[in-house]
Amino acid sequence: xxxxxLIVGGGITGLSLSxxxxxxxxxxxxxxxxxxxxGHVSQFxxxxxxxxxxxxxxLLEDCLSKLAGAECSDILxxxxxxxxxxxxxxxxxxxxxxxxxxxxxxxxxxxxxxKVCPVEGALLRPSLDSRLYISNNKCxxxxxxxxxxxxxxCPQGAIELAEKTKEIKIEASxxxxxxxFTPFDASRKPRLGYQRVPGVLTTLELDSLLRTGxxxxxxxxxxxxxxxxIQCVGSRDAKSGANYCSRICCGVSIRLARLLKNKYPQAxxxxxxxxxxxxxxxxxxxxxxxxxxxxxVRAMPAEIRSGEDGRPEVTYxxxxxxxxxxxxxxxxxxxxxxxxDPDLPRSFPTLWNNRDGxxxxxxxxxxxxxxxxxxxxxxxxxxxxxxxVSQSILAASxxxxxxxxxxxxxxx
Amino acid sequence: xxKINLNRLDPQFKNRVAEQPGGEGxxxxxxCKACTAACPIQPLDKRYDxxxxxxxxxxxxxxxxxxSDFIWLCSSCYSCQEVCPQNVxxxxxxxxxKNLAAQEACIPPGLMAQRSLLRKHGRLYEVGEFENEKRLKxxxxxxxEHPEDFEKLLPDQSVGV
Numbered sequence: 001x002x003x004x005x006l007i008v009g010g011g012i013t014g015l016s017l018s019x020x021x022x023x024x025x026x027x028x029x030x031x032x033x034x035x036x037x038x039g040h041v042s043q044f045x046x047x048x049x050x051x052x053x054x055x056x057x058x059l060l061e062d063c064l065s066k067l068a069g070a071e072c073s074d075i076l077x078x079x080x081x082x083x084x085x086x087x088x089x090x091x092x093x094x095x096x097x098x099x100x101x102x103x104x105x106x107x108x109x110x111x112x113x114x115k116v117c118p119v120e121g122a123l124l125r126p127s128l129d130s131r132l133y134i135s136n137n138k139c140x141x142x143x144x145x146x147x148x149x150x151x152x153x154c155p156q157g158a159i160e161l162a163e164k165t166k167e168i169k170i171e172a173s174x175x176x177x178x179x180x181f182t183p184f185d186a187s188r189k190p191r192l193g194y195q196r197v198p199g200v201l202t203t204l205e206l207d208s209l210l211r212t213g214x215x216x217x218x219x220x221x222x223x224x225x226x227x228x229x230i231q232c233v234g235s236r237d238a239k240s241g242a243n244y245c246s247r248i249c250c251g252v253s254i255r256l257a258r259l260l261k262n263k264y265p266q267a268x269x270x271x272x273x274x275x276x277x278x279x280x281x282x283x284x285x286x287x288x289x290x291x292x293x294x295x296x297v298r299a300m301p302a303e304i305r306s307g308e309d310g311r312p313e314v315t316y317x318x319x320x321x322x323x324x325x326x327x328x329x330x331x332x333x334x335x336x337x338x339x340x341d342p343d344l345p346r347s348f349p350t351l352w353n354n355r356d357g358x359x360x361x362x363x364x365x366x367x368x369x370x371x372x373x374x375x376x377x378x379x380x381x382x383x384x385x386x387x388x389v390s391q392s393i394l395a396a397s398x399x400x401x402x403x404x405x406x407x408x409x410x411x412x
Numbered sequence: 413x414x415k416i417n418l419n420r421l422d423p424q425f426k427n428r429v430a431e432q433p434g435g436e437g438x439x440x441x442x443x444c445k446a447c448t449a450a451c452p453i454q455p456l457d458k459r460y461d462x463x464x465x466x467x468x469x470x471x472x473x474x475x476x477x478x479x480s481d482f483i484w485l486c487s488s489c490y491s492c493q494e495v496c497p498q499n500v501x502x503x504x505x506x507x508x509x510k511n512l513a514a515q516e517a518c519i520p521p522g523l524m525a526q527r528s529l530l531r532k533h534g535r536l537y538e539v540g541e542f543e544n545e546k547r548l549k550x551x552x553x554x555x556x557e558h559p560e561d562f563e564k565l566l567p568d569q570s571v572g573v
Contacts (some may be wrong), residue, residue: 191495237497238440274444302449302495317449321458 003029003074005399006093006172008342010075011039013377013388013395014178015063020396022070026403029074029170031081031095033343035124035133037064039180041385045210047255049262054282055255056385063389076168084348089372089406091172099164101134106158113150113159123150134159173406174372174399177351177359178392179342181378184234184242184335192233192333193304199312200304200331202233203252210259219329224264228314228328229253230301231273235336235382244356246336246382250276251283253334254290261293269294270328272301272316280384304331337382349373354380366395372406374399421472429469432511434504441466441500447492453485460485462492462502469509478513481520486510531566534559 005021007014010032021028036042044057067073079097086092113132114123122138125131140147141161151159186194186202193200201209209215231253235246250273257269271294278284290296299316307313311327318324339357352369354362360375361367368375376395377388429435447462448454454461459482468477477483483506492502513519519527529536534557544554 232444232497236442238499239497274442298445299449300444300446300495300497302446302491315449317445317454317463321461323449323455 001029001168001170003027003170003172004174004403005029006031006091006170006175007178008081008175008344009039009178009180009377010034010037010077011178011180011377011388012041012060012063012385013180013392014176015060015067016389017176017178017376017392017395018073018075019063019066019070020393021399022073024396024400025072026400027072029076029172031079032075032077033080035078035100035135037075037077040183040204043204043208043211045207045259047259049258053255053258055251056389059385059389079168080343081345081348084345086349089173091175091372093170093172095168095170097166097168098136099166101160101163102132103158103160104131106156107132108156110155112153112155116149116153118147118149134161173403174374176374176376176395176399177342177344177368177379178377179340179379181382182338182340184240184338186233186333186335188240189233191303192230192301193306193312193331194333197304197306197312197331198310199329200333202333202335203249203256204335206256206332207252216263221264222266224260224267224329226328227257227260227267227269227330227332229257229269229271229332229334231271231334232275232300233333233335234338236275237336242336242338242356244382245277247277247279248382248384249334249336251280251286251384253332254286254294256332257290257294271296272299272314274298274300337378340379342379351375364391364394366391366398372402416471416473420475422474423472425472425474426470428512429505429508432508434501435508437498437500438466438469438505440498441470442498443467444497446495446497447500447502450491450495452489452491453487457482457485465509466500466502466505477509478516478518483509483513484520484523527566531562532559533557534562
């Protein structure tokens with residue numbers, strides 16, 4: 001298959017880039033490893049209260065609906081790049097696409113398979129998509145264990161666990177790497193109690209619970225009275241190798257606190273911070289208003305433990321110069337954005353190494369350090385959804401410029 | 413709130429502390445208060461507040477830091493170092509500050525008494541005939557003091573050499 005651009009990664013940046021390229025009349029093919037599109041953004045809830053909070057989560061749906069009508073954008077999910085070769089300004093990639101193990105035409109959504117599956121999260125139903133998927137890194141069968149519980153119980157015979165792959169050869173003139181980020185693993189900070197103390201969640205978990213509608217059943221409406229947000233978990237943290245600001249967490253926490261207040265009017269939020277960052281243009285206004293709506297405490301907690309009543313208890317040094325131990329109903333760790341290994345074949349040209357493990361250029365530029373290779377999105381550095389979209393627009397114009405020069409036979 | 417006399421500040425003090433082994437991380441502090449919240453001494457004595465000590469050093473309050481007795485309160489439990497996101501290594505910073513205090517001859521008398529005990533006996537508690545007789549009853553060998561090495565380490569009564 002001949003294409004102008006190969007896009008690696010089907011998150012918001014890759015999808016938006018695919019749309020922007022199609023607007024410029026450039027053919028692209030997008031390769032996504034997961035069985036569904038949208039990446040991390042597909043887990044984010046809309047944070048609108050009475051008014052829109054401009055979180056950007058809806059930009060993904062926007063992008064997907066636009067792409068559904070686009071003619072020159074192809075998308076391959078469940079696919080990885082197996083090998084990669086460059087010859088006379090053309091990139092040849094061999095794509096392996098795993099065939100879906102659930103036959104959608106037969107599946108009648110009875111839910112029996114989810115009930116018998118011994119592994120949590122092996123059968124996925126991404127919220128953007130009503131179809132059922134089998135997660136290949138969690139399914140026991142794909143890990144080499146003889147388990148066919150779901151296939152045996154399915155009354156429709158809609159599950160075929162035998163793995164089938166399809167090979168697709170692609171020749172492209174340019175490659176855009178949009179592989180996104182890794183959220184900080186909060187269990188690397190054991191003193192904050194993540195996965196040890198009940199009631200401690202990350203912002204990402206809260207976001208996806210709110211999105212899927214699983215949060216409300218977890219806590220009855222009158223039981224959520226106090227919420228603590230801990231900022232800079234895995235950002236501005238030299239010890240964890242993340243000595244940078246993740247740029248999004250202050251906004252995320254304020255929006256989530258407002259959303260919770262909107263859903264649970266008696267819920268009071270306290271935000272523990274060391275430094276609030278104002279990257280968004282309207283942030284000063286947002287922050288000023290937020291100071292009236294929630295409590296800001298300039299202190300990082302020393303530890304979070306399970307208190308006597310079972311609620312998480314935060315130890316911090318209060319504004320009155322004394323040590324405080326306060327129990328909250330819910331503690332949310334505002335986790336940062338970390339670099340992600342793009343998981344490309346070894347024969348892929350070496351990408352520029354930016355600082356802290358991120359790739360590509362370390363300013364607004366989208367070049368990847370090799371002619372024809374571009375890097376955009378959160379794999380280049382911490383970015384908000386809107387920043388990712390605007391960078392994809394920049395990438396589209398840069399790619400167009402590059403393709404035009406290649407067509408003219410110019411020396412690069 | 414105590415008044416700070418700007419004329420008495422030493423702008424080079426922070427650099428002197430940062431040059432000491434262990435003091436390197438001093439200037440990376442964000443004043444996030446995690447160390448203070450983790451410190452077991454701070455609730456007992458409000459003057460010993462890791463965050464405030466760092467601010468005092470950065471401001472150049474040399475006399476108030478080195479001449480104080482609270483810098484000797486650190487229990488060296490390393491809790492502050494454990495929670496610090498910026499790798500300030502505050503316990504090590506405290507050693508650096510205490511070393512500087514020793515160079516400026518600002519050591520509390522109690523510590524000086526310990527030093528002379530160490531020099532005389534090679535240990536912080538004198539072991540006499542009474543203790544050795546007791547040890548003999550339990551079938552333990554007697555303890556013989558070796559103060560010679562400590563005499564070399566701590567040459568005379570002057571400090572900071």
